[in-house]
Every structure is written in structure tokens, then in C-alpha cells.
Amino acid sequence: MKIALQAVLWILIVFFSYKIYDSINGPINFNETKNERYADVISRLKEIRKAEIAHKDVKGFYADNFDSLVSFIDNGIFTLIQKRDSSYLEYDRVYRIDMLKEVIVVDTLGFIPVKDSLFRNSTDYADLSKVPVEGIDATFSIKADIIDKNGYSVPVFEVKVSKNVILHDQNKDLLKQENETFSVDGVNGPDIVLGSLTDVSENGNWPSIFDGPKN
Secondary structure, three states, X not given: OHHHHHHHHHXXXXXXXXXXXXXXXXXXXXXXXXXXXXXXXXXXXXXXXXXXXXXXXHHOOOOOOHHHHHHHHHHOEEEEEEEEEEEEEEEEOOOOEEEEEEEEEEEEXXXXXXXXXXXXXXXXXXXXXXXXXXXXXXXXXXXXXXXXXXXXXXXXXXXXXXXXXXXXXXXXXXXXXXHOOOOOOOOOOOEEEEEEOOOOOOOEOOOHHHHOOOO
């Protein structure tokens, strides 16, 4: 009986020691994994933003699917221009004299493929739609629209992915807390989001800590 009681006590000691260890280190490990994965996801979102801004600059609107966005990168062309001030004399019939007219002259300097400008020799842009987390096969949600802002038609876009996808294999209680996070130094809400379908924005909902040189 004494040996059996000692064995039970040792089992309880090991069990409660593990629980204490897990309660301390669980959140630490969760945050390390979270920050690493968020950094990778946000880095990919920044690549998407570059491509979407280029798409809008060339075509006047954002791409609403990744097939169109990747095709644009493959085939799109930037026109290189230079703007300069100029002037000339024009006869004014009211004053009956030559008057100086100032204008802006736009010169076309050449053309460059979007692919070379944004991604140089890399072909990584082909995977823009994929969420860069090991062990899953998930894609970002992407949408684009034209909204009315103060009487003007303005193009907008939104790209997002759920934290449940990014942290799919992490502690569910800690993940629930993360989804309810609202703080100045956190990624607020249940998703990581780039852009907006209701406001004119090309920003993400992540804090500046993810905008350092590594990202």
C-alpha cells in the first residue's frame, strides 16, 4: 500500500508540475509562434499590396482575384514618364497682346515590365494567393469594388485571412483570446486584413512592429 501510495503521489507531482510548466510556457510558446507566422503572412500581404497598387496605377482599378493579379504581373507594362514645366506665348484676343501660358509637359521616357519592376528575377509572385503557413493549404480572400466617396467613384480592395487559419494547430483557449484582442500593439479582431471595402485605404490592421526591416 505504501509503495502504491508513493507511486500515485509521484504521478500527481509530475502531472501538476507539467500543468504549472504549461501554464507558464504555453502562452510564451503561443506568442512566439503567433509572431513568427504573423510576420510571414504580413510580408506576403505587403507583396500583394505592391501588386494591387501597380494594377490600379496602370488599369485604374484593383484586381478582384489572384488569377488576374498574377496575369497582370506577368504581362503588365509600366510607362515611364517625366513631367516638366513649360511655357509659350499665345495671342489674347481680349487684351490684343501675346500672353505667357504655363503648361506641364509629359514626356514618355520608355516602358518597363511590371514583373521586372516589382519582383525583378523572382517568380514568387505566382504564390501570392497562398497563406505562408506550413502544414496548411489555404488562400487569402481577395475582393475589389468601386465605392462612392463624396460624390467620387473610388476603387477599393480588401485582402484578408482568419487567425484561425494561421494558428490552426495552437491552443484553442489562447486562440480564442487572440481573436478577441483589441490593443494598440496587437493585430485586432479575428482576421489579418489589408485594405478596406468601405474606406479608401491601402493599409493593414497590424501594428508598426511588423513594419520593420525584416518585414
